[in-house]
Amino acid sequence: MEIHNIRVDTDEVNRKGSRLWLKMNDDSKATFMRQQFVNAHGGSFYREGRNWKWRSPATEKNGY
Numbered sequence: 001m002e003i004h005n006i007r008v009d010t011d012e013v014n015r016k017g018s019r020l021w022l023k024m025n026d027d028s029k030a031t032f033m034r035q036q037f038v039n040a041h042g043g044s045f046y047r048e049g050r051n052w053k054w055r056s057p058a059t060e061k062n063g064y
Contacts, residue, residue, distance in 0.1 A: 010041055013054045025051050 012020040023033045024045070034045050034052060042057035 009037070010054075010056065013037065016051070024054070 009020055012018045015021055024030055043055050045052045045054050
């Protein structure tokens with residue numbers, strides 16, 4: 001029996017090169033997609049160099 005690790009959107013959003021990362025950074029509708037992701041999952045996006053990274057709500061509240 002094989003065990004498959006299911007990747008959820010919150011894991012994939014910061015993994016460079018993933019489908020979701022491309023939508024948040026290199027898409028013509030990236031601003032809209034980031035806003036939709038924040039509405040669904042909370043947290044916020046911050047700029048790190050040329051790319052956007054998502055910060056989870058738990059990280060935001062703890063200040064790390």
